[in-house]
Amino acid sequence: MKLTADLILQSPQYTNALRDRELDLRGYKIPVIENLGATLDQFDTIDMSENDIRKLEGFALLKRLKSLLLNNNRICRIAEHLEESLPNLETIVMTSNNMQELKDLDPLKSVKSLQYLSLLRNPVTNKPHYRLYVINKLPQLRVLDFQRIKQREREAAKRMFSGKRGQEGSQKGRKAKTFVPGGPPVGTRPLPSKPLPSPTKDIAAIKAAIANARSLDEVQRLEMLLKAGQVPGGNKPNNNVDEEMEDMSNGT
Numbered sequence: 001m002k003l004t005a006d007l008i009l010q011s012p013q014y015t016n017a018l019r020d021r022e023l024d025l026r027g028y029k030i031p032v033i034e035n036l037g038a039t040l041d042q043f044d045t046i047d048m049s050e051n052d053i054r055k056l057e058g059f060a061l062l063k064r065l066k067s068l069l070l071n072n073n074r075i076c077r078i079a080e081h082l083e084e085s086l087p088n089l090e091t092i093v094m095t096s097n098n099m100q101e102l103k104d105l106d107p108l109k110s111v112k113s114l115q116y117l118s119l120l121r122n123p124v125t126n127k128p129h130y131r132l133y134v135i136n137k138l139p140q141l142r143v144l145d146f147q148r149i150k151q152r153e154r155e156a157a158k159r160m161f162s163g164k165r166g167q168e169g170s171q172k173g174r175k176a177k178t179f180v181p182g183g184p185p186v187g188t189r190p191l192p193s194k195p196l197p198s199p200t201k202d203i204a205a206i207k208a209a210i211a212n213a214r215s216l217d218e219v220q221r222l223e224m225l226l227k228a229g230q231v232p233g234g235n236k237p238n239n240n241v242d243e244e245m246e247d248m249s250n251g252t
Helices: 005-010 102-110 130-137 151-161 163-171 199-211 216-226 229-233 239-250
Strands: 013-015 021-024 045-047 067-069 091-093 116-118
Touching (some): 130 151
Parallel strands (some): 021 045, 045 067, 067 091, 091 116
Antiparallel strands (some): 013 021
16 A cells, blocks of 8 residues: 555554654555655654565655654665654664665664664574674664663674774675575675574563663553564554663663
8 A cells, every 4th residue: 555645644643652642554565655744744653564665765854753663564775864854763663674684774874863773583683793783883872672782782893893804894794796596695604594583582571671670651661562563562563662772771
């Protein structure tokens, strides 16, 4: 279904548990992000989970938007210069998409307001040094995949990817341009089999965060995440990603 102005106007709009204005565009099988100017920049959160989106692009200028929920799409590419359209974006939740290569995440480094990112159950999370690579490329992040980024991780990422050796390691994240029919990209080796994170582990991580929450507000945010649609399983969006993340980051 095409994302039209009429669809936007007819879709559920409400104030979520964080008291943010949210637009619910879940489950319409939308293939392309477009026409969001019809929102008149009235929303803090837009939920486009459970669609067929393949590329993160096509945004109108939305200065108010803070959170994008994009679980269970087919996203494999991210457009350059997202910050020009989304200057205050803090949270992107892309659990269960199709991001493949480390370098494909690089466009996010220009989104200086981005603090919370989830890429759980994307193939890219199986890449060697995935977490340190993202931490190095996106120093503005505070929480990655529901885990607060610690100072020792930042230092380890800096050591790993600094200097000539680090640049060589970074190049390994590039997508190969030459392929051998029936074989892997040139210059790469098959990666060992590694299971994607499970919803059970996601739930455990969120419950642990609830146990360590320092305020009622944090508990409410995390409980909302636990009930959210994509990571733990539930009925509504992962707004709470923003929440858990924020909780954890409060302890930074």
